[in-house]
Amino acid sequence: MNRIKPLLGHRLFWPVAVLAVMLVANTIYRPGFLSIEVNNGHLYGTPIDILRLSAPLILVALGMTLVISTGGIDLSVGSICAISGAVACLYISKAPDQNSFGMVLTALAMALGVALVLGAWNGVLVSVIGIQPIIATLILMVAGRGLAQLITEGQIITINSGPYRAIGLGHFLTLPLAIFIALGAALLVAAFTRRTALGMIIESVGGNREASRLAGIRSGRVVFLVYVVSAACAAIAGFMMTANVSSADGNAAGLWVELDAILAVVIGGTSLAGGRFYLSGTILGALIIQTLTTTVYAMNISPQTALLFKAVVVIAVCLVQAPAFRARFSRRRRGTPPPPAPSPQRQKEEVPA
């Protein structure tokens, strides 16, 4: 019991448990679920598919984690995915040689640049002008779709570019390249926040903005920065989404990805109120969501009930993680209620002057 307790209390325990339960359930339903085979020097199988397909979501969710940690939210990531994908595909489609590696790099740099400008726009709206994040990013969420349509002129731009296709479907060391890109981005964001003091400062601003200001933190800059990072992450995700299908559809690319990303962040244990953030939790959250989607397809659940099924699982995950729910649950199980932690702070709150 003593050894189990710290394990149960670990913040990643429940996300990991949920993921494990889903994998086990899948394997029972379809024994071949976890099998991986080698074909053409590449690994194939459902687990690899889940990893590959979750890569864009992981990317978007990484940026979203930082934004949510400051107490904000970024609804525009789906539109930024569409715009960056559209810009890159448009540039490639106009090129004389679509397979030129240098040309694809230029396209990516250009699209990334556009995304950074959009992120800066969000950042200015929130940190300088002081618009509520949900409204500020809603502007770009809606307008961005129009912008993407404008870039593609309402058409679906189809390209035939080997290097670009590789972003979504290429392989490296027997595994899909997308997995490495997502992993690289995760390591980069982790280094960016945890190797520097940025992570602590973001958490500080999200935890208590006024106290942070009085401690000498320029919170405006920090808030600005996270929206730019979020847009950059969304742009790379946008490349993957369009590379997967070798075409840019301003309407469909990244549609509703912001909601899945927010969900992944919350499942990962980062509070929507801001403060502490957990990148590893976010990645787990993204994997849970993708596994769920794959499960729905694998189990042949009819499209009509698929969303309902997803909703039920998400509610279960959230409940299992809610401290209030868990406290009630564990109290009943143990028979003796744990004494509520006496918090002198709380008590003082109730005593007005």
Place this chain on the structure above:
Amino acid sequence: MTDSRPVLTMTGISKSFPGVRALHDVDFRLFPGEVHALMGENGAGKSTLIKVLTGVYGIDEGTIALGDERVAFSGPMQAAAAGVSTVYQEVNLCPNLSVAENIFIGREPRRFGAVRWGEIRRRARQLLARLDLDIDVTAPVASFSLAVQQMVAIARAIDVRARVLILDEPTSSLDAGEVAQLFRIMRQLRDDGIAILFVTHFLDQVYGIADRITVLRNGTLVGEYPTAELPQLALVEKMIGKELDVLERLDEHPRRELAALEGGTPFVEVSELSRKGAVAPFSLTIHAGEVVGLAGLLGSGRTEVARLLFGADRADRGQVAVGGRPTGLRTPVQAIDHGIGFCSENRRAEGIIADLSVRENMILAMQAARGWLRPIPRRRQDELVDKYIKALSIRPPNPDVPVRNLSGGNQQKVLLARWLITEPRLLILDEPTRGIDVGAKAEIQRLVVQLSDGGMAVLFISAELEEVLRLSHKIAVMRDRELVAHLTNDDTVDADRVMQTIASGSQREEANQ
């Protein structure tokens, strides 16, 4: 004032919160046609008494009677229906609704289920006319000044056939003219026979309008007095009290050679700094190694002075020179760059980051000054954090627990450590010993002495005179948002003299000699 029977009688009221006794055996009476001031320092129990009366809280012991009838309201709505209306400090109107809508919100006159808008406007105009207010009742409340908004709130309160009107610090954000307008209305209502319970921190206003005064201190009743029989000095004494000195006496520190300190250029020299609505122009000099005490009642402008010095609020006018060079302290970042640190009195909202660990809270200010690209190496962090956990005996001595789990006194020490790590040249301490236990209090006081011995300048703000007198070389006295006197803390200065200054505010010339 009439001599009839009280409209409201509260007898033997006690109310406890977990760990704190907020009210203990308090009696309170309110007569029709009087303005009755409820006075007390922070934590005295004024708000609790009002909330108990209006049913926000239940009571543990005691009775409340309205007229002859015993009552126990379930909440402000029921209290208002029974004739006890409250207007809170923060005007709680809906700013986007019209004046008339605000007055009748929740109890609109209806006919066949439909709201009678004409009737609402007509009656709103009538009510406001009673308050001598001629404004467009269809305009949104937000388009009027705070004073007018306050009066709209009063109009709403008295419409429900109020017998008792509670005004909880209605004047804290009003200027002199607006206060006068409010007072005219209060007198008018009083003459109509309404009993007004008035809470304020401004002494002049109490003596300007109140008929009687009830003083609370630490949740107990000090007494009820006719205003005319209670001189200001006596009132201040009753509010602050002269606590027995339970703390060990510190050595005769303040009486050290002041001449030596006064010699060089002052570290900070403030001239005529002010901010409208916060504090009147004040001047202040602080030398290295000097402890300057800031005395005054709650709401007298102490905190506002500190915030202006630190750049937490922006000054409208005036100059600040640091180390003899004029500087604009417009943001906390600038103040920190100049070697100034500030421990806010509002530990929870403006001090600690509850989510973060003790370690992170401690190094936050230093890290902010270095910029996020240059993290403090872990070894250096450990050194600093261990040093201050030991030096300030922070419990538990574990740097990695969330700071929210610490007691108030230990959180305060973490905040102190946050600033000490930045090695400031001036440390502003706003009520550093409030709400913490006696042991921690003595430790913090000893620390202030040590720091100033080491050459740090300290601006020490406290509601407790004893503490200010014990630690300070110089004392600046605040009263009604104005710095009224500079006293040198020599043998001629004692608690009585400071209280007199707070009460009368007329020692400016004498102090400057």
